[in-house]
């Protein structure tokens with residue numbers, strides 16, 4: 001049997017504060033193929049970001065392991081780039097410099113200065129931000145900042161792109177535009193992507209599989225749904241597509257019938 005590209009094996013995660021311990025994740029196992037786009041969906045607080053942070057190497061698991069190409073993940077690394085909901089650009093650097101910073105760090109030994117400059121610009125062009133290369137984050141919109149964040153992550157050529165609600169803070173139109181760009185980029189580069197989202201339509205539109213988590217504490221993977229829609233996917237054509245609607249209904253049922261969100265008292 002072929003070895004999984006990314007393998008999440010029996011992850012448990014508890015947080016302790018004083019004598020109290022809360023088990024957030026319970027026995028999470030998942031394998032992701034190279035080039036696959038996976039979404040993780042579940043109600044607020046179930047532990048999606050915690051899982052992503054464990055894969056990123058930012059948070060240690062209590063037990064279990066994450067393997068990327070057979071190598072144990074136990075610290076952050078450029079092979080797993082994270083894009084957060086609230087862009088994390090350095091405000092004193094220009095758009096270009098924000099991307100170049102990561103490129104210089106990762107490719108200092110492997111690419112010449114001229115190659116690194118070209119590579120930085122290539123990635124900015126990929127998200128259509130080349131024209132704003134000399135602007136500072138305060139001079140561009142939220143959607144543009146998010147695009148630069150995606151360029152910065154892509155430019156590091158990560159094995160896995162980890163997206164933590166990357167479009168969550170954006171208005172609906174900007175969000176749709178950026179989703180389309182991410183689909184185009186993924187079609188070109190065949191990135192392996194793990195994305196957290198609360199948005200059912202976003203999950204169905206972008207994903208090859210949707211991982212649905214049960215409510216916490218001790219959240220588990222409840223179901224994994226295949227999205228057998230051909231690519232390229234065009235949102236307007238999918239509005240009345242039977243497969244699209246069936247996938248959407250399956251996720252909605254999981255979230256709002258079988259795992260209804262109950263606000264803690």
Ligand SMILES: Nc1ncnc2c1ncn2[C@@H]1O[C@H](COP(=O)(O)OP(=O)(O)OP(=O)(O)O)[C@@H](O)[C@H]1O
Nearest residue numbers: 015016024042043044045046047048049050051216
């Ligand atoms: N560093 C921490 N220390 C203690 N508890 C934590 C820590 N990080 C997360 N938690 C708890 O773990 C649980 C899961 O949090 P997490 O942010 O992973 O959920 P989520 O599903 O991503 O939520 P949301 O969708 O609202 O972003 C929450 O109850 C949260 O309070």
